[in-house]
Structures are given as C-alpha cells and as structure tokens.
Amino acid sequence: MKIERLLKKIAIMVLSDIRVVFIYQYDILFQVLNIIIGIASYYFIFKYFVVQSTASIYGQDPLSFIILGMATNSLLITAMHSFYAAVNNAYYRRTLEKILTTPTSPYVLFIGSVISSFLPSIVTAVTYLAAGVVFFGANYGSLSNAGIALSIPALGVLCTLGVGVFVAGMFCISPMFRQLSNFVMTLVNLFATTFTGALFPVEILPWWIKILSYLFPQTYTIELVRLSLVYGLNAVNLTELTKLILSGLFFSIIGVILLKKGLNNIRKEGFVLPEKGITLILS
Amino acid sequence: MESIVVENISKYFWARVTTSESKPSWFKRLIFGNSLAKEVRVARITALKSVSFTVGKGEIFGILGPNGSGKTTLLKILATALLPDEGDAYICGYSVVKEASKVRKLISTNFSLIVNSFWTARQALEYWCTLNNVDSAEAVHKVNEVLDEVGLSERADEIVARYSMGMQSRLFLASSLMLDREVYLLDEPLLGIDPIAAKELRETIKRKAREGKTVVLATNLIRDVEELCDKVCVLYRSRVVALESPEVLKKTIGAYECVYVTLSSLDSSVLLKLTDFNEVLDLSIVRQDNLLETKIITNDTIKVLYLLLDLVKLNKGKIISIKIAEPILEDALIELLKKRCEYENRETA
Secondary structure, X not given: OXXXXXXXXXXXXXXXXXXXXXXXXXXXXXXXXXXXXXXXXXXXXXXXXXXXXXXXXXXXXXXXXXXXXXXXXXXXXXXXXXXXXXXXXHHHOOXXXXXXXXXXXXXXXXXXXXXXXXXXXXXXXXXXXXXXXXXXOOOOOOHHHHHHHHHHHHHHHHHHXXXXXXXXXXXXXXXXXXXXXXXXXXXXXXXXHHHOOOOOOHHHOOHHHHHHHOOOHHHHHHHHHHHHXXXXXXXXXXXXXXXXXXHHHHHHXXXXXXXXXXXXXXXXXXXXXXXXXXXXXXX | OEEEEEEEEEEEEEEEEEOOOOOOOHHHHHHHHHHHOOOEEEEEEEEEEEEEEEEEOOOEEEEEXXXXXXXXXXXXXXXXXXXXXXXXXXXOOEEOOOOHHHHHOOEEEOOOOEEOOOOEHHHHHHHHHHHOOOOHHHHHHHHHHHHHHOOOHHHOOOEHHHOOHHHHHHHHHHHHHOOOOOEEEEEOOOOOOOHHHHHHHHHHHHHHHXXXXXXXXXEOOHHHHHHHOOEEEEEEOOEEEXXXXXXXXXXXXXXXXXXEEEEEOOOHHHHHHHHHOOOEXXXXXXXXXXXXXXXXXXXXXXXXXXXXXXXXXXXXOEEXXXXXXXXXXXXXXXXXXXXXXXXXXXXXO
C-alpha cells in the first residue's frame, strides 16, 4: 500500500510533465532536426577530410564513434544535471517548502522530476542512434553485444546520478555554493560534454585533463558502451566497470549524506524569496 | 487539553542589507551605476523573539500584527517548513523540531498547495490529496465536497493559473479544509474573497472548531479575528505584546467608548474645538452633502456629550442622530500598538 501510494505520487508528476512535453511538440521536431543536421555535419567532415583516427582502437569508424558518444552523453548529462535541477527548482519555486508541510518525503518530488527529465534525453539518444544508421550508414558494433551495451548506459546513468546528488547536496548545505551553483554546474556540464570521451577519445588529452576526466563516471560509461558493443564483456571492460561503480558509489554516498543534512539546513535558514500565490512545478 | 504548545520560540534570518557606512569603489559604480553599487552586508534579522502560548483543542486562535511582525514565520514553524533557532512547539504532543514527520500527519495548511501550470483546480486538489495520503476514491468525494463548500464547483475544471486572486484564495482554503486533520494553520484565509463568500467560509471555519478541530489564523483582517477567534495573540516587532480573548483585549486596552454623531447646519472647524479637551482621544469627521458624520473616541462619554451639546447650541447646529458603541477591535489594536511604540521610543531615548 505504501509503495503503491509512493509510485502513484511519482507517476502523477511524471505524467503531468509528459503532458507539458506534448504541449511543446514542435520543440521535439526541431530537436530531431537539429540532431540530424549535427550528424550530417560530422558525416561530411569525415567524408571530405582525412581523419587520423585514434577511434580505430574502439573498432569503429569515426562517425559511429561520435554518434555513440553523443547518444550516451545525452543520457549522462541529464543524469548529472537532473537531480541538481530538481532540487534547485524545488528550492527557488518553493515547492520544497510546501512539500515539507505534507507527509510526503521531498525525495518523491526530486525523483519524479528526474524521471520526467529523462524522457526527452531518451528520445534524443534514440534519434542519434537511429538517424546514424538510417541516414548515414553508421555501424556501432555487433548486434549480439547489444544487450550488454544497453545495460551499461543504465548503470552509467545510476552512477552519474550520484554526481547530481552530490552537487544537489552541496547546493542544500552551503548558501555560498547556492549562489555559485548555476555557474559551477555550467562549467561541470561543459567539461563533461567535452572531455569525457563523447566527441574524441580521452587518450589524446593532456595528462592533467585526463586525470579530471577519469573522476567522472561519464568517461568510464562512454568508453564501456563503445568497447562492449564491439568486443563484448572482457577483462579490460570489467576493470573499467569496477571503476565506474566505485566512482558512482563515492559520489552517491557523500551526496546522500550532504543532501540529508542540507535539507535540514534549508529548514533552518528559511527560503530566500518572498512568495505569494501559486507555486508552479513547471513554468 | 492543549492542542498546540509554543515554548519560547525565537527565529532569526540572515539577510543582505544595503549599508551607507562605506562608499562603493569607482569600479563598482562604473559597472553597476550609483544605485546598484551600494555596499551590502549580511545582518541578522529577528523574525520571532521568545514567543510562547498555548491553544486548546477546538479553539480558534488568531495571530494579529502589522506586516513583518512574524505571523507567517510562526505559522511556518508550526507547519514544520521552518526550524526555530530557539525553543520548540508541540502539536498534539509532538515536537515540530524532533518529530516533524508525525506533526505533518496532524496539520493542514492553506499555504502549501502545489500546482502545475496546466492543472485545473480539481486536478490540483486531487494531487494535493495524494501528497497527503488520501485514498483516490475518498479524494474524489472530498474534492467535490470542498469545491462546493468554497463556491468553486462551477469553475473547478478551469486552469488554476487563470484564477483571480479571490478564487486562488478560495482554492488554497479548500486545499486545507478538505483534509481531515487535528490542526488547521491558515495564513490570511479570507484575503481577497468577496463578503458573501467570506461569510460562508467563516461559518465553515467555525464548524471545524465545533467538530473539535483547532484552527490557527494569521490575519490582518481584524473583523475575522473579532468574529472567529476565541483567543488572540498580537505580535509586534517579533514579540508577543498581548495574548487575550478579543473581548478582554478590547477592555484591557482602554475603558473608552465611541460616540457616533450625525450633525447638520454646522461647520467642521467648530467640531475640531473638541480636540482641545483631554477627554477626546480621537476625532474623525466626514462630510456627506450637508451632513457631518463624526466619530469621537473618548474615556468620558457623558462629558463629551455635554461639550458637544454646548457647541451645537452655540453655533445653531442640529443633531440628527447619536449612537454610543464599544470600541471595535481595530481601535483597540491601533491603541495597543501606539502605546507599545511610545514605550519602545521612551526606552530607546
């Protein structure tokens, strides 16, 4: 009964967000068009210029390498950003303050928001992969490894969520970080998009950027998705998998502790903005 | 039996305030302009200081006070959305600090409704029921009932974002009243609601109290307090300055009365001479056509009536009507806050 009620609360939030996505249906069309044009530009660059490809160590042509990276990255960026965004929105739109007066845990609000923000990024990832195959003849690897390759992004998403929980925890616990959080998150997103291996292999980066890259679960996930699609699971992959899980656990555990303490801090500090009228979950 | 016990609650906020102590640098003035370049410092603001009171089961308790006196902060602490810095409060025996999750099952507020921008009032209330652990079937029934009660049945399927302020107030009140809880924490529940609906909603609040529920009401509408509350707590500059029933409050603040007089064929400057006498505490005159509607607050009604008769006789005026009444709570409150302000000014001096 309790779980049923919990799932219902989350489902209502997710369904209402889906409804909003469909209200802005033209945005989805533009998003799809944007993806196809993006892949097309890479396709023509690779077609007319000679590429010294380090990507060949992953057993893929450069276009498939990039499409796989971008598709996986779209899920991982959402995983990293969504939890922080859920807490940030709940704080500034005051839904957090309001839900604190009900018997419902604020985590329900965050989880509902995280799930609904995955829907557009799943559409993005699938569009990348499908458009690559249909329009540009991309070859990602062996179909027999598809099962393993699909389970790795799922694991990667869970581990990367840990980074989001960590940042959200910092947001709650430190008023100073709260002011800088958008700036910090933009920098982290930029770094994660550029230097975790989505567009080019991490191996070609200078050693000091490489060290930073390997702090992010995204780097292991993107690498594992590519390798497992071509080679399946082997000893090298398993080592990477262990690193991925460890980095995810590290961020998640610290993040949950910070978040729990941070929510109490917010109740102490109060909510900064004056409020009157209706709080909108989405605007 | 006490439903709410508030023990020595204090609450402080940290806020950035502009300061005139130091002059902003030329660089800041260049970038932000003179008005935005003012230096700011973080200051501790006292929102509540050593607030204590108790509220009995089935009582309607009013919190009155000017803007910024701490009414909403106090309600939010009782609703467990904020933690006090000092002291504690107990709702049906459970601490709002240590047992917040138990308290949340006992309270209902009108300031917590969460609404999606595309939801109708019905959807918002049904979702609110879900968040408050009300079963689906029961929720449908409760929502229909409460929509009828607050007069929103006909517009229940309209998008809430398009509601007027009064309709939003009704919806907020509905979100609180539909839950079956021990304590109702209502912040300005009748603000912006038309007089006819407000009268019906006052009845609904009274009915909750008759059913043994406790209602805490923070408001600026003195009429609500006068008509609804069994006990009033007056907050001024974050402190409790009075804690009485509305009747006792009116009596303790000053044994004075209001004399309402309607006069004709008389100039208002003549009536102003009344203010020379110590017995006249306050005088207000409104001219309507050739009539003077006069309100005199006095601590000696008989003497003021004699003075008035003399003035009217001397100036060949005419008395149309005289009415003597007890002061309303509003006068009492203004008098109380005036006294408090004078006292604090003396202390500061």
